[in-house]
Amino acid sequence: GAGVSQTPSNKVTEKGKYVELRCDPISGHTALYWYRQSLGQGPEFLIYFQGTGAADDSGLPNDRFFAVRPEGSVSTLKIQRTERGDSAVYLCASSLEGRERYEQYFGPGTRLTVT
Amino acid sequence: DQQVKQNSPSLSVQEGRISILNCDYTNSMFDYFLWYKKYPAEGPTFLISISSIKDKNEDGRFTVFLNKSAKHLSLHIVPSQPGDSAVYFCAARSSGSARQLTFGSGTQLTVLP
Secondary structure, eight states, X not given: OOOOEEEOSEEEEOTTOOEEEEEEXXXXXXXXXXXEEOTTXXXXXXXXXXXXXXXXXXXXXXXXXXXXXXXXXXXXXXXXXXXXXXXXXXXEEEEOOSSSOOOOEEOOOEEEEEO | OOSEEOOOSEEEEETTSOEXXXXXXXXXXXXXXXXXXXXXXXXXXEEEEEETTOSEEEETXXXXXXXXXXXXXXXXXXXXXXXXXXXXXXXXXXXXXXXXXXXXXXXXXXXXX
């Protein structure tokens, strides 16, 4: 079946602008995660949704970052007043909950460059 | 502080030989461990996992070993193939309420033909 999809694949924006990154999870996966990966590092957790609600947003770096999942499927990560330090690959993952296995399945990511 | 550490940024092995990738962790609350493989310009792909109640899990050419007392796990690939060349990430999940995965910084594996 279809995997996790993310759009756009690349986004270049100017410092101070607003951006939205979209994630379409695997059909039927109730849990959705956003991670951020900087060069030479592993993915770092940002926020986790169970259904429509953000169950854990402890990884969001500051209040410029916000994410929604209004219908429990597609999610949008929103970044206001972008800064050059926000440049990274933003990864979305989804998983089935309520099982003993906890694999998360990742999309290809959105590469954000803030100039 | 890094709770999951992959101390070798790179590893080169000859085709047909065994590749051993190592990972150490510090958080005693981790109860599930995963390995992901990542090719350039793609997202991480799940490879194999192990629960903390086990010490070994095998899937084809891939075996993961867990040593809880040493807080150490390793991924063995045998025989290694050129297509295995990628960045490998170790990740861990906490038994607490947190659902997120904590990742290491990755090891670039190069399998030489």
